[in-house]
Amino acid sequence: MVNGSPRLGIIGAGQLAQMSLAPATALGIDLRILATSATDSAAQFFPVTIGDFRDFEVLQHFADQCDVITFEHELVPNGHIRRLEELGKAVRPSSKALLHAQDKLHMRTSFSDAGLPQPAWKSILNASEIENFPVILKAVSGGYDGRGVRLVSGISEAQAVLADWGRALCEEVIPFDRELAIMVARSPHNQISTWAPTETVQRDGICIETISPAPDLDERTALLAQQIALAIAEHIQLIGVMAVELFDVGGELFINEIALRPHNSGHWTIEGSVTSQFEQHIRAVLDLPLGSTALNAKWAVMGNVLGGEKSDLYRPYLHLFARDPELKIHNYGKEVRPGRKIGHVSAIGENLDALRARVAHAVDYISGKISE
Amino acid sequence: MVNGSPRLGIIGAGQLAQMSLAPATALGIDLRILATSATDSAAQFFPVTIGDFRDFEVLQHFADQCDVITFEHELVPNGHIRRLEELGKAVRPSSKALLHAQDKLHMRTSFSDAGLPQPAWKSILNASEIENFPVILKAVSGGYDGRGVRLVSGISEAQAVLADWGRALCEEVIPFDRELAIMVARSPHNQISTWAPTETVQRDGICIETISPAPDLDERTALLAQQIALAIAEHIQLIGVMAVELFDVGGELFINEIALRPHNSGHWTIEGSVTSQFEQHIRAVLDLPLGSTALNAKWAVMGNVLGGEKSDLYRPYLHLFARDPELKIHNYGKEVRPGRKIGHVSAIGENLDALRARVAHAVDYISGKISE
Numbered sequence: 001m002v003n004g005s006p007r008l009g010i011i012g013a014g015q016l017a018q019m020s021l022a023p024a025t026a027l028g029i030d031l032r033i034l035a036t037s038a039t040d041s042a043a044q045f046f047p048v049t050i051g052d053f054r055d056f057e058v059l060q061h062f063a064d065q066c067d068v069i070t071f072e073h074e075l076v077p078n079g080h081i082r083r084l085e086e087l088g089k090a091v092r093p094s095s096k097a098l099l100h101a102q103d104k105l106h107m108r109t110s111f112s113d114a115g116l117p118q119p120a121w122k123s124i125l126n127a128s129e130i131e132n133f134p135v136i137l138k139a140v141s142g143g144y145d146g147r148g149v150r151l152v153s154g155i156s157e158a159q160a161v162l163a164d165w166g167r168a169l170c171e172e173v174i175p176f177d178r179e180l181a182i183m184v185a186r187s188p189h190n191q192i193s194t195w196a197p198t199e200t201v202q203r204d205g206i207c208i209e210t211i212s213p214a215p216d217l218d219e220r221t222a223l224l225a226q227q228i229a230l231a232i233a234e235h236i237q238l239i240g241v242m243a244v245e246l247f248d249v250g251g252e253l254f255i256n257e258i259a260l261r262p263h264n265s266g267h268w269t270i271e272g273s274v275t276s277q278f279e280q281h282i283r284a285v286l287d288l289p290l291g292s293t294a295l296n297a298k299w300a301v302m303g304n305v306l307g308g309e310k311s312d313l314y315r316p317y318l319h320l321f322a323r324d325p326e327l328k329i330h331n332y333g334k335e336v337r338p339g340r341k342i343g344h345v346s347a348i349g350e351n352l353d354a355l356r357a358r359v360a361h362a363v364d365y366i367s368g369k370i371s372e
Numbered sequence: 373m374v375n376g377s378p379r380l381g382i383i384g385a386g387q388l389a390q391m392s393l394a395p396a397t398a399l400g401i402d403l404r405i406l407a408t409s410a411t412d413s414a415a416q417f418f419p420v421t422i423g424d425f426r427d428f429e430v431l432q433h434f435a436d437q438c439d440v441i442t443f444e445h446e447l448v449p450n451g452h453i454r455r456l457e458e459l460g461k462a463v464r465p466s467s468k469a470l471l472h473a474q475d476k477l478h479m480r481t482s483f484s485d486a487g488l489p490q491p492a493w494k495s496i497l498n499a500s501e502i503e504n505f506p507v508i509l510k511a512v513s514g515g516y517d518g519r520g521v522r523l524v525s526g527i528s529e530a531q532a533v534l535a536d537w538g539r540a541l542c543e544e545v546i547p548f549d550r551e552l553a554i555m556v557a558r559s560p561h562n563q564i565s566t567w568a569p570t571e572t573v574q575r576d577g578i579c580i581e582t583i584s585p586a587p588d589l590d591e592r593t594a595l596l597a598q599q600i601a602l603a604i605a606e607h608i609q610l611i612g613v614m615a616v617e618l619f620d621v622g623g624e625l626f627i628n629e630i631a632l633r634p635h636n637s638g639h640w641t642i643e644g645s646v647t648s649q650f651e652q653h654i655r656a657v658l659d660l661p662l663g664s665t666a667l668n669a670k671w672a673v674m675g676n677v678l679g680g681e682k683s684d685l686y687r688p689y690l691h692l693f694a695r696d697p698e699l700k701i702h703n704y705g706k707e708v709r710p711g712r713k714i715g716h717v718s719a720i721g722e723n724l725d726a727l728r729a730r731v732a733h734a735v736d737y738i739s740g741k742i743s744e
Contacts, residue, residue, distance in 0.1 A: 003708065004684030022394035025417040028685060028703030028715075045397045047419040274698050289693035296668060312376030313400060321661035326646050331400030336375065343400070 005030040006286060009066030011053050013040035015332040015341070016072040016262045016278075019270065021046055023279035029286070034062045041332045056080050063089045070240060070285045072261055074101045092188075092239035092285040093260045100236050101260045104169050105140045111255060114235045116228065118255050119247070120172040127158035130170055137161050138169040149205060174254050176247035180214050181265035184229040185280045186238040188287045193280070195273055195293045197225040198265050200245070206339070209359070212268045212300045214248075215352065221251045228253060241266070241281040264304065264341070269293075271328050271346045272300025297348035303359040305343040307336040308367035313343060316366045324358055329366075377402040378658060381438030383425050385412035387704035387713070388444040388634045388650075391642065393418055395651035401658070406434045413704045428452050435461045442612060442657045444633055446473045464560075464611035464657040465632045472608050473632045476541050477512045483627060486607045488600065490627050491619070492544040499530035502542055509533050510541040521577060546626050548619035552586050553637035556601040557652045558610040560659045565652070567645055567665045569597040570637050572617070578711070581731070584640045584672045586620075587724065593623045600625060613638070613653040636676065636713070641665075643700050643718045644672025669720035675731040677715040679708040680739035685715060688738045696730055701738075 005028055010017050013035030021042060024031045035048035042048060051058035053076050060083075063069050068090045081095035100107040108121045123140075124130065130152075137158065139148035151173065152158045162168055182197045196213035213222070229244045232255075243263030245256040266277035275283075275291030283290055305313075313331050320327055328346040336342055345362040347355045364370045377400055382389050385407030393414060396403045407420035414420060423430035425448050432455075435441050440462045453467035472479040480493045495512075496502065502524075509530065511520035523545065524530045534540055554569045568585035585594070601616045604627070615635030617628040638649035647655075647663030655662055677685075685703050692699055700718040708714055717734040719727045736742045 003703075003705070004686030006686075018397060021397050021417070025390060025393050026700070026702045027689070028416075028705045031417070044400075045393070045403070046417065283693070288689050290697065291693065292697040294698070314376035314378075317399070317660050321655065321663065325662065325664040326666070328398070330398050331375075333375070333400045 003028070006067040007032060007065060008282065008286060009034065009062055009069045010042075010072055011059070011062070011069065011076055012036075012072035013042035013046075013048050014072055015041045015330075015334070017042035018045060018332060019262070019267070019276075019330065020072070020278045020282065022270075023276060023282055027279075027282070029282060032062070032066055034058070039335070041334060044333045054080075056083060059084060060087070063087075063091075068092060068285055070261075070281070071098070074098065074260070078102055093242075094237065094239065097236040097238055098260055101258055103141055104138055104257075105167075107258065108169060110235070111232070114231070116231060116235070116255055117253060119174050122170050123167060124170045125162070125167055127155050127162055130155070130158055133158075134173050136171040136173055137165075138171065139165050140167055140169060147205075174247040174249060174256075176249050176254075178214075178248050179256070180217075180225055180246040180248050180253070181210070181263070182225045182229045182244050182246065183241055183263065183266040183269065183277050184226075184233050184238070184244065185241045185277075185284045185290055186233045187284045187290060188239055189289075191290050192230055192233055193290045193293050194226045194229050195266065195269055195277075196295060197222055197246075198268065200265050204339075206304070206306065206341075207264050208304050208306070208363075209356070210265050210268055210302045211352070211356070212272055212302075213295070218251065221248065221253065224251075224253055228255065232258065240284045241277050264344075267330070267344050268300040268302040268346060268348075270330075272296055272348050298350050299352045299355055300346065300348045301352070301355040301359045303345045303363040304341050305345065305363050305366045307334075307338050307340040307342045308369060310366070310368035311336045313366060316362075319372070320362050320365060324362065327358065327362055329362070375400070378439040379404060379437060380654065380658060381406065381434055381441045382414075382444055383431070383434070383441065383448055384408075384444035385414035385418075385420050386444055387413045387702075387706075389414035390417060390704060391634070391639070391648075391702065392444070392650045392654065394642075395648060395654055399651075399654070401654060404434070404438055406430070411707070413706060416705045426452075428455060431456060432459070435459075435463075440464060440657055442633075442653070443470070446470065446632070450474055465614075466609065466611065469608040469610055470632055473630055475513055476510055476629075477539075479630065480541060482607070483604070486603070488603060488607070488627055489625060491546050494542050495539060496542045497534070497539055499527050499534055502527070502530055505530075506545050508543040508545055509537075510543065511537050512539055512541060519577075546619040546621060546628075548621050548626075550586075550620050551628070552589075552597055552618040552620050552625070553582070553635070554597045554601045554616050554618065555613055555635065555638040555641065555649050556598075556605050556610070556616065557613045557649075557656045557662055558605045559656045559662060560611055561661075563662050564602055564605055565662045565665050566598045566601050567638065567641055567649075568667060569594055569618075570640065572637050576711075578676070578678065578713075579636050580676050580678070580735075581728070582637050582640055582674045583724065583728070584644055584674075585667070590623065593620065593625065596623075596625055600627065604630065612656045613649050636716075639702070639716050640672035640674040640718060640720075642702075644668055644720050670722050671724045671727055672718065672720045673724070673727040673731045675717045675735040676713050677717060677735050677738045679706075679710050679712040679714050680741060682738070682740035683708045685738060688734075691744070692734050692737060696734065699730065699734055701734070 018041040199214035390413040571586035
């Protein structure tokens with residue numbers, strides 16, 4: 001039925017697709033999802049199509065059943081996406097925009113051309129091209145959650161990394177005070193909207209906590225973060241939502257990474273904002289007017305649950321919900337592996353210290369670090 | 373995967389099951405739904421089982437794949453539910469509790485025995501048993517949205533109704549100032565929780581608008597509504613959520629109807645409360661600790677979209693979302709038929725008059741009454 005809705009196809013069925021189900025269901029969107037396996041997060045809650053997104057025929061067949069195609073990851077080969085576009089498919093974001101998230105060298109080059117603030121960088125093939133240590137070496141593609149990124153302090157270490165990767169992006173080490181992230185959405189009508197900037201807290205290269213809005217962020221820096229996000233969105237002709245990860249050095253901001261999809265640093269918007277990043281992405285790619293990004297509370301804190309010893313993610317609800325009736329838990333239905341993001345916890349309210357303590361407790365309890 | 377979750381079965385796949393998908397998906401509940409048809413609201417967004425809930429073998433087969441069974445309507449024959457219980461299935465709410473919503477005569481008898489406040493009532497077979505007109509005649513079972521309820525002003529009219537129904541519940545006409553509804557949840561652990569009482573506005577026996585909390589409700593009456601809801605929940609040993617519809621006569625309250633499931637008068641809780649009625653129902657029937665029912669804003673207004681001339685429910689988003697970026701629209705994916713509930717609109721905020729006007733505008737625009 002879903003009267004009048006265009007057919008929206010999402011390629012990828014992880015937790016980002018899973019969290020897109022709620023707004024798509026509320027709005028009665030005619031959704032289709034291409035999953036890799038029946039155990040994918042979204043596949044457990046939605047009648048997905050199963051197929052390999054690296055196989056162009058699978059992609060084309062899926063696209064033929066959709067009016068608009070979007071993505072929940074950056075892994076679809078850019079050439080495949082270009083071919084879909086050549087066939088007249090509405091692919092949002094476009095292959096050109098997506099390439100910025102798929103190829104870090106392309107992103108750095110493109111952003112330098114646009115005069116966007118970045119760490120000093122160059123593309124290298126040999127460790128001898130590195131002038132001063134330490135540096136950050138990044139794989140040109142395929143990295144996430146700290147994979148594909150190395151802090152390298154000497155030539156032999158650099159040689160080992162380059163032996164693995166062949167080419168690397170070599171970036172200066174930015175002595176940041178903290179990391180920020182800002183989510184932005186843009187529609188084909190060129191309506192653009194951002195949420196409040198978020199502070200992200202990393203451990204071992206993986207985000208473990210976000211605080212929104214970023215605490216003690218002066219108005220000038222908040223505005224600068226928004227300006228950078230808007231400039232990138234315009235520059236790459238973004239359609240959909242995008243996360244921009246930034247280094248904050250005393251109010252000066254440098255672009256670290258971008259993701260052209262809903263992103264971990266925007267999970268807080270589910271409870272913390274009138275319009276979640278997942279609803280906004282759907283609105284943007286369908287060219288619906290964007291929703292309000294106003295905050296639902298003074299603070300929103302999100303904590304990632306990383307896989308630990310425990311494999312039962314349900315049983316902790318008994319203790320945690322009794323302890324904290326306002327807590328929101330999101331369970332990605334994933335097989336538990338150490339260090340894997342298997343869920344997240346959110347809380348919104350007035351008292352930031354209390355929110356952080358409640359979320360940290362819940363995360364540690366679920367992953368089995370503490371037992372009460 | 374959905375690690376550790378019990379298997380929860382919902383019988384019925386209408387909009388109440390559809391709106392249960394969001395919290396079930398977030399919490400990673402191992403959900404199963406028994407739908408009547410592939411065009412049912414929830415069936416468009418979830419891999420349902422299709423079967424006839426009036427067929428005991430279908431029910432039993434479905435129940436065998438679940439740890440806990442619940443309902444999104446009152447139409448499953450009570451005898452079937454008793455048989456499932458006899459087979460040792462966990463059915464929540466129980467057949468005994470559900471009978472109060474399935475058989476209005478049983479409800480009135482049971483509530484009178486419990487000393488709960490009700491209109492004067494009696495069971496009649498003949499119009500001659502009616503002493504004074506007007507009266508309300510109610511079918512003992514099967515009524516909803518004004519069907520099965522008649523305001524009858526004379527003997528010949530009463531005779532005609534009784535010729536149709538055989539038996540009727542005959543109730544005094546309560547000269548109410550307004551109608552209220554209150555949602556309550558109770559778990560097997562006997563944890564009980566209510567939300568703020570809601571004012572419901574009806575037209576032709578169908579709820580068209582709810583305002584939460586009910587405006588100008590003095591503390592004594594609000595407390596009375598809660599006490600009645602809690603007393604019913606205890607009396608019938610409710611498991612799950614229940615709606616209690618009340619007549620407000622100058623602060624005196626009389627029980628009109630009950631529903632042992634999420635209910636239209638509680639749709640506001642999706643945006644308006646920390647825990648929605650849909651999440652709370654899942655928590656209650658799974659015996660998880662109940663969530664906070666605190667309000668997310670001063671006021672929550674909900675308007676029902678009734679089927680009109682237009683069959684495209686998607687296109688109105690273009691105008692409405694541009695006009696009102698804070699509006700929330702829920703589309704049940706139903707075939708449009710005049711007067712049928714096909715969706716609802718919600719808004720929360722500080723200014724009640726403005727919220728009511730925004731919701732009323734959206735409802736009229738979607739159903740085609742107004743064109744801008």
